[in-house]
Amino acid sequence: MTLVAGVDIGSTTAKCVLLDDGNVVGKSLAPVGVELVRDAEKALEQALGDAHRDRSEIRFVTGTGYGRFKVTFGQEAVTEIGCHARGAHFLFPGTRLVVDIGGQDTKAIRVGERGEVIDFAMNDKCAAGTGRFLDVCAGALGYDVAEIGALSLEARHPLKVTSTCTVFAESEVTSYVARGKDPKDVLAGLHASIASRSFSLMQRVGVAPEVTFTGGVSRNEGMVRALERKVGLHVNVSPLSQYLGAVGAALFGAERLSRPATGGS
Ligand SMILES: Nc1ncnc2c1ncn2[C@@H]1O[C@H](COP(=O)(O)OP(=O)(O)OP(=O)(O)O)[C@@H](O)[C@H]1O
Numbered sequence: 639m640t641l642v643a644g645v646d647i648g649s650t651t652a653k654c655v656l657l658d659d660g661n662v663v664g665k666s667l668a669p670v671g672v673e674l675v676r677d678a679e680k681a682l683e684q685a686l687g688d689a690h691r692d693r694s695e696i697r698f699v700t701g702t703g704y705g706r707f708k709v710t711f712g713q714e715a716v717t718e719i720g721c722h723a724r725g726a727h728f729l730f731p732g733t734r735l736v737v738d739i740g741g742q743d744t745k746a747i748r749v750g751e752r753g754e755v756i757d758f759a760m761n762d763k764c765a766a767g768t769g770r771f772l773d774v775c776a777g778a779l780g781y782d783v784a785e786i787g788a789l790s791l792e793a794r795h796p797l798k799v800t801s802t803c804t805v806f807a808e809s810e811v812t813s814y815v816a817r818g819k820d821p822k823d824v825l826a827g828l829h830a831s832i833a834s835r836s837f838s839l840m841q842r843v844g845v846a847p848e849v850t851f852t853g854g855v856s857r858n859e860g861m862v863r864a865l866e867r868k869v870g871l872h873v874n875v876s877p878l879s880q881y882l883g884a885v886g887a888a889l890f891g892a893e894r895l896s897r898p899a900t901g902g903s
């Protein structure tokens with residue numbers, strides 16, 4: 639048995655996945671605060687609790703995500719682009735394009751046959767088209783972000799949401815509702831607008847099947863459908879989609895153990 643851990647410290651959540659001989663045996667998910675080193679420790683401890691395993695059994699820990707250097711107990715840090723590509727390929731080996739929509743970043747990643755990164759594109763510094771954009775607009779309409787995807791799918795007369803800036807979009811959606819529009823129709827417009835922005839990033843690296851959707855926003859079924867409509871292809875998602883960066887990180891560690899380091903990652 640070879641137990642390895644991947645710890646993904648994102649801008650919004652900390653994820654940890656434990657892999658034992660290529661099987662996911664434990665995982666954890668929690669919001670991040672200001673103490674990232676502690677969040678990383680907690681993520682590992684919770685995943686160990688989930689797997690009913692002891693820390694002494696872990697052979698390798700790989701950190702990833704924006705806070706990967708805060709995984710101070712890890713042996714290696716790998717970029718999240720490489721980890722999402724690797725994790726998506728692990729679950730869906732036919733993946734050629736990954737779209738990762740997290741709390742702060744949206745990335746489109748072209749993936750090769752072995753799960754390697756061929757090219758990638760990401761949003762600029764602003765939050766437009768990311769999970770944060772959805773979080774803010776959901777809050778402005780009085781919903782939890784976990785509810786808005788299903789509601790958007792019930793829209794009968796989808797509206798257009800044209801603001802690309804989070805602050806303007808927030809006032810655009812609230813003013814629609816203030817004018818008596820159905821929130822479901824507003825939400826459908828919001829989802830379509832994010833799908834459009836993601837599609838532009840995907841086009842920059844080249845759209846090819848299979849497309850795999852990773853990151854927390856892939857839990858939003860309204861976003862999955864809006865993306866499929868925009869791209870014109872089936873989009874792979876799984877209950878593990880939010881964890882795929884951590885899965886990829888753990889896989890890098892497993893590879894390190896089976897093939898001693900030659901430099902680079
Ligand atoms: N149950 C849910 N339903 C719908 N959306 C969700 C749900 N849970 C989380 N999200 C979305 O996922 C986002 C967080 O995604 P994720 O955990 O991939 O972010 P992150 O990795 O911390 O961020 P980044 O990669 O941008 O640094 C939240 O902002 C929220 O919009």
Ligand SMILES: [Mg+2]
Nearest residue numbers: 648703740883
């Ligand atoms: Mg992330």
